[in-house]
Amino acid sequence: MSLQKCFIVDSTLREGEQFELSHYTLADKIAIARALDSFGVDFIEVSSPAVSPSAREACKVLTGLKLRAHVAAHLRCHMDDVRLALECGITAFNLFMASSPILRASSHGRGVEEIVRQATEVAAYIKRERPEAIVRFSCEDAFRSSLDDLLSIYVPLSKTGLFSRFGIADTVGAASPLRVMQTLQIVRKALGPDIDIEFHGHNDTGCATANAWMAVEGGATHIDTCVMGLGERNGITRLEDLVAAIYAVDHEAARARFDLPALKPLVELVARIVGVEVPFGACIVGSSAFTHKAGVHSKAIIANPKTYEILDPADFGLERNVMIAHQLVGWNAVKARAGQLGYDLDAEALKRITATLKDIASRRRITNGDVDELIAGAAAVNGNEIDATELKAAA
Ligand code: HCA
Ligand code: CU
Numbered sequence: 001m002s003l004q005k006c007f008i009v010d011s012t013l014r015e016g017e018q019f020e021l022s023h024y025t026l027a028d029k030i031a032i033a034r035a036l037d038s039f040g041v042d043f044i045e046v047s048s049p050a051v052s053p054s055a056r057e058a059c060k061v062l063t064g065l066k067l068r069a070h071v072a073a074h075l076r077c078h079m080d081d082v083r084l085a086l087e088c089g090i091t092a093f094n095l096f097m098a099s100s101p102i103l104r105a106s107s108h109g110r111g112v113e114e115i116v117r118q119a120t121e122v123a124a125y126i127k128r129e130r131p132e133a134i135v136r137f138s139c140e141d142a143f144r145s146s147l148d149d150l151l152s153i154y155v156p157l158s159k160t161g162l163f164s165r166f167g168i169a170d171t172v173g174a175a176s177p178l179r180v181m182q183t184l185q186i187v188r189k190a191l192g193p194d195i196d197i198e199f200h201g202h203n204d205t206g207c208a209t210a211n212a213w214m215a216v217e218g219g220a221t222h223i224d225t226c227v228m229g230l231g232e233r234n235g236i237t238r239l240e241d242l243v244a245a246i247y248a249v250d251h252e253a254a255r256a257r258f259d260l261p262a263l264k265p266l267v268e269l270v271a272r273i274v275g276v277e278v279p280f281g282a283c284i285v286g287s288s289a290f291t292h293k294a295g296v297h298s299k300a301i302i303a304n305p306k307t308y309e310i311l312d313p314a315d316f317g318l319e320r321n322v323m324i325a326h327q328l329v330g331w332n333a334v335k336a337r338a339g340q341l342g343y344d345l346d347a348e349a350l351k352r353i354t355a356t357l358k359d360i361a362s363r364r365r366i367t368n369g370d371v372d373e374l375i376a377g378a379a380a381v382n383g384n385e386i387d388a389t390e391l392k393a394a395a
Contacts, residue, residue, distance in 0.1 A: 001220070001221050003213060003250075004257075005253070006220065006222065007196075008154050008222075008239070009043040010036050010043065010239055011224050011231070012226045012230060012270060013032060014060075015232065016230035016231060016235075016270070017047050021276060025372070026061060029393075031269060032274075033067060035266040035270075039259050039266050041239070044071050045224070046062055046073055048076065049073060049081070050075070051202045059089075063089040063090055063251065069076035070091065070092040070134065073090045073092070076095075077095045080127055086130060091130060091132060092133070092171070095119060095136060097110075098141050099115065099139035099141060099149055099153060100142070100144040101144075102141070103141045112152045116152070116153055119153075120162065123157075124162055124200040128221075135162060135163050136164065137157055137165075138155075138169055139169060140171050141169065141172065143170045143171075143179065143183065144172065147183070147186060150168075150187065154187060165222060166198070167197075167198040167199075167222075167224075168183065168200070169200040169201075171202060172202060173203055174204070175201070175211060180199070180215050181214040181215070181217050181218035182218065184197065184217075185218045186318045195214055196367065197220045198224065199223055200224040202231065202235070202236050203236060204234065206238055208235070208238070208241075208254075209238065212245075213238040213245055223237060227240070228282065238282060240284050241282070243260075244311060247260075247315070253337035255315060258306075260317070263285060268285075289318075290318060290321060291321040291322075292320065293326060293328055294330075295329055296330065298322045299330050324337050324357070325366045325370060327358045329361070331347070331350045334375070341372060341375055349378060353375060
């Protein structure tokens with residue numbers, strides 16, 4: 001499957017709830033679910049109803065919203081969890097169980113055959129009770145599990161016909177992009193072309209987005225994300241990053257799939273609720289995502305934005321910022337700013353303003369307001385004649 005077609009399983013309300021500062025009220029969960037839905041994600045994963053009475057209430061309420069996206073409950077592969085999810089009206093069941101030796105030993109203590117038996121029993125029960133259910137089974141810590149063990153779980157489970165999808169989780173963020181792609185290729189080959197595969201990647205080594213991309217290259221159809229990548233430790237693949245990657249690969253597909261201008265308000269909503277700043281370097285929504293600074297970049301961007309932008313800010317309802325208040329400024333950026341202010345200054349004058357700006361900015365931090373004053377002051381002198389001495393005095 002191509003990246004632009006991969007389904008997004010957003011887990012801001014489940015993995016994101018495991019972020020250290022998250023504490024969602026029911027009203028928060030409703031607001032986030034609605035915003036995710038109208039942005040255009042395909043699944044909204046929520047915490048298990050077994051977690052607490054309020055998680056149970058949230059499952060019921062969110063299922064009752066009748067969103068376009070599927071509301072999927074994240075469930076231990078236990079009858080108790082599944083029963084509660086059925087009672088809440090859930091139709092998408094994201095079951096998981098650890099497959100690595102280290103987690104198996106410290107959590108459920110079961111061997112591979114027992115995992116297969118238990119997952120089959122639980123899924124069969126779900127399908128009996130709710131035949132239309134979408135049932136997914138994920139191996140937690142798949143990248144510290146042997147390939148042999150993984151295939152000995154996925155292959156027999158796929159033959160039961162009970163599962164629509166299998167998940168592969170890089171729970172500790174240990175996998176490299178190449179390893180993710182190779183593993184996905186092997187699992188895809190073993191499962192054949194018709195079953196869906198989901199990748200869940202933690203960001204402990206900063207590879208979560210690259211790993212998600214490579215997972216799709218290797219055969220994944222579904223990618224887990226969270227707004228701002230919220231999650232355990234430093235979280236998982238950021239929704240914003242994945243959307244940026246999809247857009248970079250195919251602008252039209254991204255415009256058709258998502259309400260792109262709704263992305264920043266969605267991220268700001270979650271940031272407000274959790275009580276964090278939107279990271280400055282986040283794709284699309286970070287404060288510096290569309291800021292151009294160096295003279296060479298500014299000149300080219302003003303001539304043709306495609307020179308240094310793979311993402312068009314206008315598609316996301318945002319604006320680019322060509323910085324002029326710094327010593328790296330070039331005269332083309334000053335010209336553009338003078339034009340915005342309504343002044344038609346000749347090249348010589350603009351170059352002199354630029355030289356003055358560089359001189360001042362090399363000694364202290366200046367603001368856009370300072371630059372505008374300098375331009376206006378210069379324009380006023382002798383009908384656009386610049387007097388550098390006066391400019392310096394003004395600074
Ligand atoms: C965890 C579980 C999980 C589950 C992922 C999945 C992980 O909190 O440890 O269901 O695919 O990272 O393995 O988030
Ligand atoms: Cu996780």
